[in-house]
Structure formats: structure tokens, C-alpha cells
Amino acid sequence: MKVGITSYITLSKDKKDELRILHKRHKTVEKEYKKKKTALTSLQSYITGIVARNLNTYILGINSVHNTLVALKERVAPTNIARELYLSTQYAKVKKGPKNQNFEAWL
Numbered sequence: 001m002k003v004g005i006t007s008y009i010t011l012s013k014d015k016k017d018e019l020r021i022l023h024k025r026h027k028t029v030e031k032e033y034k035k036k037k038t039a040l041t042s043l044q045s046y047i048t049g050i051v052a053r054n055l056n057t058y059i060l061g062i063n064s065v066h067n068t069l070v071a072l073k074e075r076v077a078p079t080n081i082a083r084e085l086y087l088s089t090q091y092a093k094v095k096k097g098p099k100n101q102n103f104e105a106w107l
Contacts, residue, residue: 043065047059055076
């Protein structure tokens with residue numbers, strides 16, 4: 001817009017059309033923003049509601065869904081050592097083979 005123009009009436013027809021288009025675009029963007037913000041707020045409430053009470057202390061005061069999920073992942077997700085230990089015990093169980101049936105039939 002031009003500097004020095006103080007009222008809508010003093011705008012040219014082209015500038016009025018441009019202003020209408022910009023206003024419509026702004027309303028569309030604002031509507032989409034509000035929709036996303038509502039969805040994120042709902043998701044944050046859902047996460048807070050389903051998390052076990054003993055884990056709530058780790059997510060208290062976090063307002064971002066992303067940061068909440070990161071904090072929960074750091075606290076709850078198994079470490080690489082735990083995964084390796086789990087896999088090695090599972091592998092050891094499979095290596096033993098069955099005791100109550102014929103080995104040839106098991107293969």
C-alpha cells in the first residue's frame with residue numbers, strides 16, 4: 001500500500017481489489033492456523049490424559065506436543081543396551097530348541 005493513504009475511500013479500484021484479495025487470503029490462513037492450533041491442543045490434552053501418573057512429572061510444564069513426546073521418549077524408550085539384551089535372550093531361547101518334541105520334527 002502507498003504511504004500517506006489514510007482511508008479506504010481514497011484507494012484506487014486496483015488497490016481496493018488487491019486489499020480484498022489480501023484480506024481473503026489472511027482469513028483463510030488464519031482459519032487454517034486456528035484449526036491446527038485446536039488440533040494440537042486436543043492432542044496435547046489427549047497425551048496428558050493417557051500418560052501414566054508416575055510419568056506426568058516428566059511432562060509437567062511442557063506446552064509443545066513435540067517436546068512432550070521427546071521427553072516421554074527419553075524417559076520410557078528402551079536404550080540400545082536394553083534392546084541388545086532382549087534380543088540376545090530371545091536368540092538364546094531359540095537356539096536351545098524344544099525339549100518335549102523330536103529335534104528333527106522341530107527343524
